[in-house]
Amino acid sequence: GQNIDQPTEMTATEGAIVQINCTYQTSGFNGLFWYQQHAGEAPTFLSYNVLDGLEEKGRFSSFLSRSKGYSYLLLKELQMKDSASYLCAVRDPDSGYALNFGKGTSLLVTP
Amino acid sequence: EAQVTQNPRYLITVTGKKLTVTCSQNMNHEYMSWYRQDPGLGLRQIYYSMNVEVTDKGDVPEGYKVSRKEKRNFPLILESPSPNQTSLYFCASSYGFGGGNTEAFFGQGTRLTVV
Numbered sequence: 001g002q003n004i005d006q007p008t009e010m011t012a013t014e015g016a017i018v019q020i021n022c023t024y025q026t027s028g029f030n031g032l033f034w035y036q037q038h039a040g041e042a043p044t045f046l047s048y049n050v051l052d053g054l055e056e057k058g059r060f061s062s063f064l065s066r067s068k069g070y071s072y073l074l075l076k077e078l079q080m081k082d083s084a085s086y087l088c089a090v091r092d093p094d095s096g097y098a099l100n101f102g103k104g105t106s107l108l109v110t111p
Numbered sequence: 112e113a114q115v116t117q118n119p120r121y122l123i124t125v126t127g128k129k130l131t132v133t134c135s136q137n138m139n140h141e142y143m144s145w146y147r148q149d150p151g152l153g154l155r156q157i158y159y160s161m162n163v164e165v166t167d168k169g170d171v172p173e174g175y176k177v178s179r180k181e182k183r184n185f186p187l188i189l190e191s192p193s194p195n196q197t198s199l200y201f202c203a204s205s206y207g208f209g210g211g212n213t214e215a216f217f218g219q220g221t222r223l224t225v226v
Contacts, residue, residue, distance in 0.1 A: 033214065042201060042217035043154070087154065091213070096159055096167050097142065099203075099215055103153035 002026045002095070004102035006088050011108045016078050020105045022071045022088030030097060034062050034073045035087040037104065043087055047073065075107075083109045113138045117202050117218035124192055124225055132187045132221050134202030142205045142213070143185040144169065145177065147198040148220075154201065160185055192225040199223075 003025040012018040024032070031050040035043035049055055049064035049071060061074040075082055085104040092100055115136045124130055136143065144159035146169075156169030160179040174196055176188040185204075189196060202218040 031213070040199075040220070040222075042219055044217070045214040048214060089154075096161070096169075097213075098144070098156050098159060098169060100156070101146075101154040103151065 002090070002092060002100040004088055004090060004100060006086075006102040006105045008103070009106045009108070011110060012078055014078055014080060014109055014111055017074065017076050018078060018107065020073045020075070020086050020088075020107065022073070022102055024069050024071070024088070024090050024102075026090050026092045026094075026100060028092045028094035029066060030091040030093045032062075032064055032071050033089045033091070033099065034060075034071075035089065037085045037087060039085075046086075078109050080109050080111070083107060113216070115202055115204050115216050115218040117200075117221050119221060120219060121222050122224070124223070126193055126225055127191050130189050130192060130223075132189075132200060132202075132223070134185045134187065134218055135183050136185075136202075136204040136216070137183065138204060138206065138216065139182065140204035140206050140216075141182070142207065142215075143179065144203050144215070145175070145185070145187045146201045146203065147171065147196075148201060149198050157187070157200075192223075194225045197223060197225050 034046040037043040047062035087104045088102040089099045145157040146154045158177040160166040200221045203215040205213045205215045
């Protein structure tokens with residue numbers, strides 16, 4: 001089975017840094033993805049980790065520890081437009097390489 | 112422009128009336144899948160396809176059918192829709208599924224209401 005956990009909601013201030021955690025227990029692992037989703041819109045790809053360590057991409061970074069089943073998404077210099085839901089997903093080769101999603105973290109950025 | 116196109120975007124239908132939601136991608140992707148998204152439950156996979164004529168069930172396949180006769184198209188069929196299939200549906204495609212960054216590209220979504 002798959003179990004992917006993220007906090008339900010977070011609030012942060014414009015200009016600040018926020019870290020969104022994700023823990024997972026899946027039968028197989030073939031990469032961890034982070035997506036951003038604004039209300040009523042399609043998810044859009046943010047980052048991908050398959051090896052342990054930090055991947056940096058502009059204001060966004062993502063970290064992975066496979067031994068701990070743990071990842072985080074770090075958002076720096078928060079902007080109001082970063083208010084969205086952030087989805088953690090694990091690709092599992094044991095279930096047809098499906099992307100198994102967590103329930104998402106709703107981030108509210110306040111002035 | 113590389114994209115995944117779903118139609119319709121919005122649909123209100125009655126219980127038991129068969130419907131099809133179309134999905135088409137222009138990126139020559141092998142892997143396509145359908146998800147439904149419900150409040151508090153997140154995105155759940157309905158069906159997926161690894162290539163033409165190869166489909167398999169995801170986590171919540173009951174009440175749905177799919178077909179993959181061409182690489183670019185992956186329609187979702189509801190033979191007899193029921194109110195519990197009211198949801199936001201997304202089609203997604205990705206290039207392969209083995210190694211490397213095989214990010215999924217999502218369609219715009221179809222908001223279905225079954226009354």
